[in-house]
Amino acid sequence: MANTFGHLFRITTWGESHGGGVGVVVDGCPPRLELTEADIQPDLNRRRPGQSKIVSPRKESDTVQILSGTFEGKTLGTPISMWVKNEDARPEAYTEMATKFRPSHADYTYFAKFGIRAWPGGGRTSARETIGRVAAGAIAKKILRQSYGVEILAYVKQVQRIVADVNPETVKAHQIEASIVRCPDQPTAKKMIRLIEKMRKTGDSVGGIVEGVARGVPPGWGEPVFDRLEADLGKAMLSLPASKGFDIGSGFGGILMTGREHNDPFHANAGKVFTTSNRSGGIQGGISNGQPVFFRVAFKPVATVMHEQETVDEKFQNTKIKPRGRHDPCVLPRAVPMVEAMTALVLVDHALRQKAQCGEV
Amino acid sequence: MANTFGHLFRITTWGESHGGGVGVVVDGCPPRLELTEADIQPDLNRRRPGQSKIVSPRKESDTVQILSGTFEGKTLGTPISMWVKNEDARPEAYTEMATKFRPSHADYTYFAKFGIRAWPGGGRTSARETIGRVAAGAIAKKILRQSYGVEILAYVKQVQRIVADVNPETVKAHQIEASIVRCPDQPTAKKMIRLIEKMRKTGDSVGGIVEGVARGVPPGWGEPVFDRLEADLGKAMLSLPASKGFDIGSGFGGILMTGREHNDPFHANAGKVFTTSNRSGGIQGGISNGQPVFFRVAFKPVATVMHEQETVDEKFQNTKIKPRGRHDPCVLPRAVPMVEAMTALVLVDHALRQKAQCGEV
Amino acid sequence: MANTFGHLFRITTWGESHGGGVGVVVDGCPPRLELTEADIQPDLNRRRPGQSKIVSPRKESDTVQILSGTFEGKTLGTPISMWVKNEDARPEAYTEMATKFRPSHADYTYFAKFGIRAWPGGGRTSARETIGRVAAGAIAKKILRQSYGVEILAYVKQVQRIVADVNPETVKAHQIEASIVRCPDQPTAKKMIRLIEKMRKTGDSVGGIVEGVARGVPPGWGEPVFDRLEADLGKAMLSLPASKGFDIGSGFGGILMTGREHNDPFHANAGKVFTTSNRSGGIQGGISNGQPVFFRVAFKPVATVMHEQETVDEKFQNTKIKPRGRHDPCVLPRAVPMVEAMTALVLVDHALRQKAQCGEV
């Protein structure tokens, strides 16, 4: 359970920061899909540390290898095993972590839960775990695009107090990738970059909001009760490292309206139904209604800051710690491909579920 | 899957608004727990329509019956089947719904997904589905309280723009129940009630925020990767009708701080570890750290408003609809026991998972 | 888990022998299937005690009621809740069971596992639990017949040493139902009935073999590795009360042949592939090959015999017990609809899984 996500298109990730590597097994992928490493690597490059001056400088090529599940460039319908070797392991940078718990990290809670922890690089708490998600998500995105015409995008909407102006219904991928911060509003992107660079120089960090959108989702995906599409998206996003909140459509802001103001009127045109506003965020009663699905994810400022902080050690004595690992001043640019991947994994799973229960024989 | 929640303490709900009734099967409950209907009914009464002038006036006693899983007042370890009969079915109030889709309801999406829908009372989209959750949640709460000393509370934190001042670490159940709106800040509660009554009179509705807290959760509950405690809580809350957002600890507000400001310093005292602030909301790396777990859930204004609105019918023709069902001006007072129930279901499941993997033999 | 079977077409059963009743929730049923109690009751009548002189005389009408999941005679795609009230509860016949463990029953193991047990009528260990399976199986059979042209039959192949001569590829339902023992080989059926009546008179019991067959299963159902079709069928059958063995195709008998003798040659005719023998039992590598799927289930003699036997009590003292409950001299006639139901549940689940992963978009 813990390390598996999805029901019909199902992924299981494994690996620690400084072990042999990290990987993922994808089970339930439809057969006969054209698939090679070239479909996976671009998204991993977007997730990779060291890709720009505003993200973690850890040196990893993150070159993916497909070990099973394909034959002559096509999927077999059997499990697709993929992995990436760990290259830039520097345990010496983490020796202090061997005995002390970093504040607002998972060092203490892993220790409390398991009674043991792999301290080098944070072990499994490292964001390297998301490599498997992004690799699997690249497959999910390809299926959604090819078989259903669904396009998934995410971008940085806000860094601390700097808010971008973006229309989720029209934003394009190249606009997002035009800046290293992955904000498609270019003047705002520049301000964001400046703030993040300042954080890097001062050894501090900032958080913000990533917005995700799925366009072209047909009506009928999602389940009525527990596995509502927004519930599964929410779980997916809240399972990402450093995420602290999720809302969809009008979200937290929608509570300021009354019901009359908030409702989305239906309108029909040429036998197609749509809504003339989209405060529902493309989902009603847990099921997609054909409008764009869009949502926001709040990411806290990265916990690793280059300053001495109060903490305790494994013997539960008070002490201080000053991290010496790589400093990632802002997780947002690298969170963008993670949000896209998790969105795709949720959607492809519901696409298969819809086909199973409600599709034609 | 769709109608089942939880892995080890697992519930399956069933029932439509106007069918024979609604119910739940609880599988995985520990044996030898004292349990009768008297443990369940109080929470159902808090969820019941008609309990006060500010909620839906539908007349339902919602009297629960335990059909299996207990013997001589104790749980057997076998499935606990509980149900409630539907009493106040008035299909005539819904005839217009037979052919038209209510805006921002799930009528259209159910139709799009299943090609059929039970229009009387909204069928399974009715909030009556949550009866099963609240009944099962009452069992979960009892286990958590008796076996682990965990206390779970929820309360109305905000109605539209009216925000209450509540300390989640100290708030008491009787303070919450002291007002019909279930806000423990009494002067603010009065304002909330006035606003909701105004909505009722004008046939409109308002939303807001329910805050939930679990106190006494020991360190170590939750899973590192996909089944993080906050991810499962988020999914649980976002599966509630009308919910649009979830955040935990510092949440969306936390993005305004820098990492240095945001981190929670650890401190040890007499062999116990705690944090001197709790922006983490009691969870780090997906695992509880022993501090109170608290979070917020945004609920949109109820979609049923007593005004004519634009919509389409089942033949995809434009038309208008004016609902004649019961008018629920604000879902929040009744959402409080739902939030508590879902919190308890998530926590008891993780308590059992922790025991399974990491407990003593 | 424990009380749930299936992945996409999923059932959860509940209920004890002498509680309020027994029931089942079916989740994942396709929508728009015509369904009323009249589709369910006939199979329940075949499972019912008191149906003939050679089965348990317990008086139960076993009248099923559908509580949810249908509307105007069609399935909604939402959970179908069905139940049957317990009528003929005679706890006084079981008072000795309150303190003593019946040999080769589950009284002791339930007590060892849960530390509590519902002794009247055996509680959840009663074969009444299978009512939910048979009710759900009736739905599965209808889907298989209507949507896929798959026909499922089971019959009594052997009672103790009396073996019937039946061709699984051609046997008809009316031939099976022509005798109360449900053996389509009528001369042999008479011998079987005589033996069972003798057992009834002497307070003893006999077991035997039920053979099941599914005809019309298309190639491609089943999964390669763990969820092989024969593995899921085997689990399904071994989960039935009193079953002790399962084999498929050539089964245990096939080990006497060599590979050359045992292999099923493929042959093609008019673009269709078939095998000229069927020692594979219609399954190769866990996946159906289009030939009839047939298998055998061994049922032990019923443990309740009307004779004094040695046992122990709840205080772990040696004692003797002489059951006074209803005497069922042979479970086989009533096991026939159970085997059909479980076969249908396995097949419909794999049909949906095949559609999800390998079906057209």
Add this chain to the structure above:
Amino acid sequence: MANTFGHLFRITTWGESHGGGVGVVVDGCPPRLELTEADIQPDLNRRRPGQSKIVSPRKESDTVQILSGTFEGKTLGTPISMWVKNEDARPEAYTEMATKFRPSHADYTYFAKFGIRAWPGGGRTSARETIGRVAAGAIAKKILRQSYGVEILAYVKQVQRIVADVNPETVKAHQIEASIVRCPDQPTAKKMIRLIEKMRKTGDSVGGIVEGVARGVPPGWGEPVFDRLEADLGKAMLSLPASKGFDIGSGFGGILMTGREHNDPFHANAGKVFTTSNRSGGIQGGISNGQPVFFRVAFKPVATVMHEQETVDEKFQNTKIKPRGRHDPCVLPRAVPMVEAMTALVLVDHALRQKAQCGEV
């Protein structure tokens, strides 16, 4: 689902015969268990081809590598990823398989299901898939032995008509390993070996029965209804390549007795309950009763025989095929560690489930 086994101790296997390798991810393993490759390799060596003159001569060292989930020689509670490289790939020996379906293999059914297949070495249908099971099973066996005192053994009970005389309650591991056929009855083992050698020389194959036993299982493992211990064992065994049947305790033979003869009397001695016979095979009502759990698995003769046979090709034309891959005259000696592994995986999963639901807090 398809490639995952278990609920709490859960394994996912991956890999094809001639791809990069085969592997397994183990999720849910308790933390702080001492574990290195040295715990795994011995069982892989028992499963390995080329280990003796009576098994497949394929040359594979099958050297396992642990990629994640351990730290300083102990398990972390995180996923344990293990893999083995494929070495002796000889696709040229399989070129005929590229277009023709081998009789009684899974070539045709994979093609029918997925519309594509990895023909070299049989792809995922190869018994190499069981490497992951045996590796994971070695961990399960260690947990069972260390934490619960449970000992699991399997041995060859029958090869075609040659039946060994073995007492499952007393047989020792070294007696089993004393012969290359893994039959602890040494005179019979010699006859078995002679028969298998004869098959090898004639290019034919034989099947038989592997018997498995688990000693020291405490009362209370297993679940009452669908996840009965024998049902899960049956599924586990029937998921092994070439298995065709499973029975437990008295099994198919038990149907010759009457109920009076078949029942196992309980007896108490010094506060412990046991049965004076064990026709139940250690399981009653799906739950272990403290007696040895023993069962039999029927394996058909291996389908690959070195003789020309009738078959069809991918264009559904009739043709003939004469395999040129390695000839494995009898799967039984290598099936022994597979049966042990699957037994251990079932038992450790139920041990954790029992702890979760019924264990002390």
